[in-house]
Amino acid sequence: MLDGITGAIQEKMRGYGTKAHYMMMTMNISALIVMGVTLLATGEIWEAVAFCQRHPEIVPEIITFGFASAFGQNFIFITVSEFGPLMCSIMTTTRKFFTILGSVVLFGNALVTRQWVGTAIVFTGLILNDRFGKTIKKVKEPENKSS
Numbered sequence: 001m002l003d004g005i006t007g008a009i010q011e012k013m014r015g016y017g018t019k020a021h022y023m024m025m026t027m028n029i030s031a032l033i034v035m036g037v038t039l040l041a042t043g044e045i046w047e048a049v050a051f052c053q054r055h056p057e058i059v060p061e062i063i064t065f066g067f068a069s070a071f072g073q074n075f076i077f078i079t080v081s082e083f084g085p086l087m088c089s090i091m092t093t094t095r096k097f098f099t100i101l102g103s104v105v106l107f108g109n110a111l112v113t114r115q116w117v118g119t120a121i122v123f124t125g126l127i128l129n130d131r132f133g134k135t136i137k138k139v140k141e142p143e144n145k146s147s
Helices: 003-015 020-042 044-054 058-083 085-107 113-132
Strands: none
Touching (some): 003 020, 003 058, 003 085, 044 058, 085 113
């Protein structure tokens, strides 16, 4: 639901010089509020608690997953604060692209034609972005005219 505005919010926060960990904290608190309200409103919180009570061995796995996610988010938010959400998105897409290709090459997972077309579109997009994407343009220095 909020993926569409996350990049714009992150870019605005970045414009104010917001540091990575502050950005991470505010985004996670926002997500916690939305998720908490949703879990309470739908009653699914009680299903989750009951599941954990029936399967207590899952609790350390959930905690480990939480720590691993927070560790990974560090790199995401550092990338966003240093290079912007667009670059983070490009890096994530590139990583996913090579993960899919690695899955095909290393593990023999087959892709159907539609998936190959999607892969080709992503690869083409990455190449076009590399060739014609945003570049830092040098600002012309005003000519110093001596009279």
